[in-house]
Amino acid sequence: MNSKIVNVIKKGELIFLMEKETKKSLLLITFGVVLFVLLMHFSEVIKILQRGVSLTLPIMVGMILAFVLNVPMKMFERLFAKLKKKYPRLKKMPVTSLSLFATLACIVLLIGIVYTMFVPGLVASVRSIYNVFMENMPKWLSWLRSNGMDTAWISREVTSWDFNKLLTQITGNVGNALGKVVDATTSAFGVAMNVMMGFIIAIYVLLSKVSLTRQCKKMIYAHLSKNHADKICYISSLVNETYSKFFSGQCIEAVILGLLIFIAFTVFRLPYANLIAVLTAILSFIPYIGAFASCFIGALLIVMVDPWKGLLSIVVYQVVQFIENQFIYPRVVGGSVGLAPLWTLSAALIGGNLFGAIGMIFAIPVTAVLYVLLKDDANRRLQRKKIDI
Numbered sequence: 431m432n433s434k435i436v437n438v439i440k441k442g443e444l445i446f447l448m449e450k451e452t453k454k455s456l457l458l459i460t461f462g463v464v465l466f467v468l469l470m471h472f473s474e475v476i477k478i479l480q481r482g483v484s485l486t487l488p489i490m491v492g493m494i495l496a497f498v499l500n501v502p503m504k505m506f507e508r509l510f511a512k513l514k515k516k517y518p519r520l521k522k523m524p525v526t527s528l529s530l531f532a533t534l535a536c537i538v539l540l541i542g543i544v545y546t547m548f549v550p551g552l553v554a555s556v557r558s559i560y561n562v563f564m565e566n567m568p569k570w571l572s573w574l575r576s577n578g579m580d581t582a583w584i585s586r587e588v589t590s591w592d593f594n595k596l597l598t599q600i601t602g603n604v605g606n607a608l609g610k611v612v613d614a615t616t617s618a619f620g621v622a623m624n625v626m627m628g629f630i631i632a633i634y635v636l637l638s639k640v641s642l643t644r645q646c647k648k649m650i651y652a653h654l655s656k657n658h659a660d661k662i663c664y665i666s667s668l669v670n671e672t673y674s675k676f677f678s679g680q681c682i683e684a685v686i687l688g689l690l691i692f693i694a695f696t697v698f699r700l701p702y703a704n705l706i707a708v709l710t711a712i713l714s715f716i717p718y719i720g721a722f723a724s725c726f727i728g729a730l731l732i733v734m735v736d737p738w739k740g741l742l743s744i745v746v747y748q749v750v751q752f753i754e755n756q757f758i759y760p761r762v763v764g765g766s767v768g769l770a771p772l773w774t775l776s777a778a779l780i781g782g783n784l785f786g787a788i789g790m791i792f793a794i795p796v797t798a799v800l801y802v803l804l805k806d807d808a809n810r811r812l813q814r815k816k817i818d819i
Contacts, residue, residue, distance in 0.1 A: 488624050492631025499533055499636060500670075501677045506532045530636050547708050558701075562735050669799055676795040684711040686758055687721065690750050700743050702731055719782065721751050773797060 468475050483490075506529035514520050635642065651659045688711030695703035706728035713720030725747040733740025774794055781793025812818070 488627035489631060491624055491628025492635060495628055495632035496635040496639075497670075497673070498677070499530075499537075499632060500639070501674045502536065503529045503533045503636060504674065526637060526640070530633065544708060544712065547704055558735060665799070665803070668802055669795075672795045672798045672802075676798070680715055683754075683758065684714045687711060687714050687750075687754050690754060691747065694746050694750050695743070698742060698746055700732060700739055700746065701735055702728065705731070706743075721754070725751065773801065 507525055510523060510525045510528055514523055514525065647659075647663065650662055654662070688707045691710045692703050692707035695706060706724060709727060710721055710724040713724045716723075725744065728747065729740050729744045732743045774797075777793040777797035781789035781796075783789075
C-alpha cells in the first residue's frame with residue numbers, strides 16, 4: 431500500500447514538472463512570435479508608441495511633478511504631525527492639504543526671490559556692459575585705424591544703437607527662436623495645456639496619495655505572489671526614499687555652492703557677486719557641468735567690465751569649484767543617498783557620458799538604489815553560504 435502511494439506521488443510530481451516545462455516552452459514560443467511580429471512591423475509599433483505617449487503625456491508630467499513635489503511636502507507633513515501631537519486643539523487639522531499648500535507657497539516664494547535677485551542684476555549687468563563698451567569704443571576704433579582698418583562703417587553702426595531698442599530686439603529674437611523650437615515639436619497651446627493638466631493631476635495625486643498607495647498595493651498583492659509583491663513594494667519604497675534624500679542633499683549643496691561663490695567674489699571684490707551666486711545655485715542641480723556653465727557666463731559678464739578681473743573670476747571660481755567637487759558635493763549628496771564619494775563621482779561621470787545633463791542628475795539616485803539592492807543580495811548569498819566578511 432505504501433509503495434503504491436509512493437508511486438502515485440512520484441507520478442504526480444513528474445506530471446507537475448512536465449506541465450511546468452511545457453508552460454515555459456509555450457511562454458518562450460509566444461515571446462518569440464510576438465517579438466518577430468513587432469520587428470516586422472517596427473515602424474507601425476513606433477507610431478503607436480508615439481501616439482500613446484502623446485495621449486498619456488499630461489499624466490506622465492503630473493506623476494513626475496507629484497513625485498518631485500512630494501519631497502518637500504513630506505517635510506511639512508512631519509512638521510504638522512508634530513504640531514497636532516503637541517496641541518490637541520489641532521487634532522482635526524488637514525495635514526495633507528496644508529502641507530501641499532505650504533509646498534506650493536514655498537515654491538512661489540523661491541521663484542519670486544530668485545526673480546527679484548536675478549533679473550534686475552542681469553539687466554544692470556547688460557546695461558553696465560553696454561556703457562563700458564560705448565566708453566571704450568573710441569580707443570578700440572583708434573587701435574583698429576592704426577592697424578590700417580577702415581572703421582567708418584563701425585562708427586556709423588555704433589552711433590545708431592539705442593540701448594532700450596537693442597534690449598527689445600534681443601527679447602524679440604529670443605522669443606522667435608523659442609517659438610520656432612516649440613513649433614517644431616508641438617504647438618505652444620499644446621505645451622501649455624500639457625503642463626497645466628499635469629500640474630492639476632499632480633495636485634490630485636498628492637491630495638489622495640494615501641488612498642492611491644493603498645489601491646496600488648491591493649492590485650499588486652492580488653495579482654502577484656507575496657514574495658514578488660513584497661519585492662516590488664520594497665524597491666518602490668527604496669526609490670522614493672533615495673530620491674528624497676538626493677533631492678534634499680542637492681538643495682543643500684546648491685545653497686552651499688552659491689554662498690561660497692558669493693563670499694569668494696565679495697572677498698576679491700569681483701562684480702556681479704549676487705547674480706553669479708544665484709546663477710550658480712540654479713545651475714548646480716546639473717552636477718559638475720552646471721557650475722562650469724555659470725563660471726563661463728560670469729566670466730563673460732565680468733570681462734566686459736574689466737578683463738583682468740574676468741581672468742581673476744575664472745581662477746577664483748575654479749578654486750571654489752574644485753573644493754566643492756572634491757570635498758563637499760560627494761559628501762553632501764553622496765552621503766545623503768548612502769554612496770561613497772568614489773561611486774558618486776563615477777555615477778555622475780558615466781551618466782553624463784551616456785545621457786548628458788539628465789543622466790548626470792538621475793545617475794546618482796539610480797546608482798544608490800542599485801547599490802542597496804546588490805548589497806542586500808550579496809548579504810543574503812553570504813548568509814546562505816555561512817560566510818562572514
